[in-house]
Amino acid sequence: MNFELTKEQQMIKEMVREFAEKEIAPNAAKWDEEAYFSIEIFKKMGELGLLGIPFPEEYGGAGGDTISYAVAVEEIGRACGGTGLSYAAAVSLGASPIYYFGTEEQKQKWLVPMAKGEALGAFGLTEPNAGSDAGGTRTRAVLDGDEYVINGEKCWITNAGHARQVIVTAVTGKDDKDKNIISAFIVPTNAPGFTIQCNYDKMGVRASNTCELVLENVRVPKENILGDPAKGFKQFLYTLDGGRISIAALAVGIAQAAFEKALQYAKERKQFGQSISKFQAIQFKLADMAMEIELARSMVYKAAWLKDQGKPFTKEASFAKLFASEAGFRICNQAIQIHGGYGYMKEYGVERHLRDIKLMEIGEGTSEIQRLVIARQLGC
Ligand SMILES: Cc1cc2nc3c(=O)[nH]c(=O)nc-3n(C[C@H](O)[C@H](O)[C@H](O)COP(=O)(O)OP(=O)(O)OC[C@H]3O[C@@H](n4cnc5c(N)ncnc54)[C@H](O)[C@@H]3O)c2cc1C
Helix, strand or coil: CCCCCCHHHHHHHHHHHHHHHHHHHHHHHHHHHHCCCCHHHHHHHHHHCHHHCCCCHHHCCCCCCHHHHHHHHHHHHHHCHHHHHHHHHHHHHHHHHHHHHCCHHHHHHHHHHHHCCCCEEEEECCECCECCCHHHCCCEEEEECCEEEEEEEEEEEECHHHEEEEEEEEEEEECCCCCEEEEEEEEECCCCCEEEECCCCCCCCCCCCEEEEEEEEEEEEHHHECCCHHHHHHHHHHHHHHHHHHHHHHHHHHHHHHHHHHHHHHHHCEECCEEHHHCHHHHHHHHHHHHHHHHHHHHHHHHHHHHHCCCCCHHHHHHHHHHHHHHHHHHHHHHHHHHHHHHHCHHHCHHHHHHHHHHHHCCCCCHHHHHHHHHHHCCC
16 A cells, blocks of 8 residues: 555645635634535535536546545545535445446436536435434335335434435335344435425534425335345445544644644643743643544545455454544543633634534444444454
């Protein structure tokens, strides 16, 4: 594995950084305050080709690799955690499952507009009573002639309020061990009986759109089933493995933003006649922060590289997500500490990073679930 970004990856990093610093960062505090999801920014990201980075050109994408995509997530997250979350969810959860498991027809119909940035997609797995334990899904889909009839509820679904379609998981039967068979369906958001409400008042990632879904006798054609109907569970596990790389990259971006603010502030703030960066206690915090960011980023690149090589990456994606989110939380917390009382004030922008990064320890599998995944990979 090459530990330097290639020229192409470096170019993407610079391009996304410039875009995010100009178009996203100046609005981040306002979007956070107003819990505003900017569809305009997604249109611009679409025009730049960011929504199609990891998809082949034949499907409207840029033909880039997972490292390039992770680099883009990091840079957007550095500017705004909420926009970063919606970007990561659009690509990893909305579009990727169709690329991985869709038929050619589904790819043309649903993936191409997303990769071109002309439409957004969402992924509805979580339910009020089925979070970490997705096997406990209660949403049901019953075949009726040439259509499936879906009934159920989903919660906290990213981007659903602006999506053209949501991939919804639903129970379609029982296997020979009496376990639920879970399938995935592509459900257009304008289908009759499909209600989407986006009224959550979130602690962080407030620029991201998060919605509750209710499906009442929603009918979709049989051909909207995604992939193998009996392997919906395996499919979303694979989808989440990929998504975890992007959540880890997002944590790195948010932590990087908090670190940069803390470093600058430490050099400027004077107490006891000198910059606080001259105090060893502050220097050690900054040293730990810089080290943990670099370690987390390296793990993100490694997991992404393994995925691109077609090698197993489940364990490494969990390593990356677990370490980046927990280290990122420590880093954002210390960034506030370095700012003292000013860090506690919204004006300085560091408290937003702590609120935003907390989600990284919860979404796409909590830290506890990451430890379970890793332990299973160790053969426990
Ligand atoms: C802002 C936001 C956006 C989201 N976006 C999406 C989305 O786009 N699509 C989607 O499907 N979901 C989404 N989610 C849902 C998210 O993935 C879940 O919140 C997460 O998987 C945890 O589920 P839960 O909240 O039900 O917690 P629970 O599963 O109820 O867990 C509660 C606590 O118990 C612990 N726990 C549970 N089981 C175990 C165990 N076996 N061993 C040890 N500890 C355990 C957990 O780690 C946690 O600490 C989003 C959530 C948020 C907050």
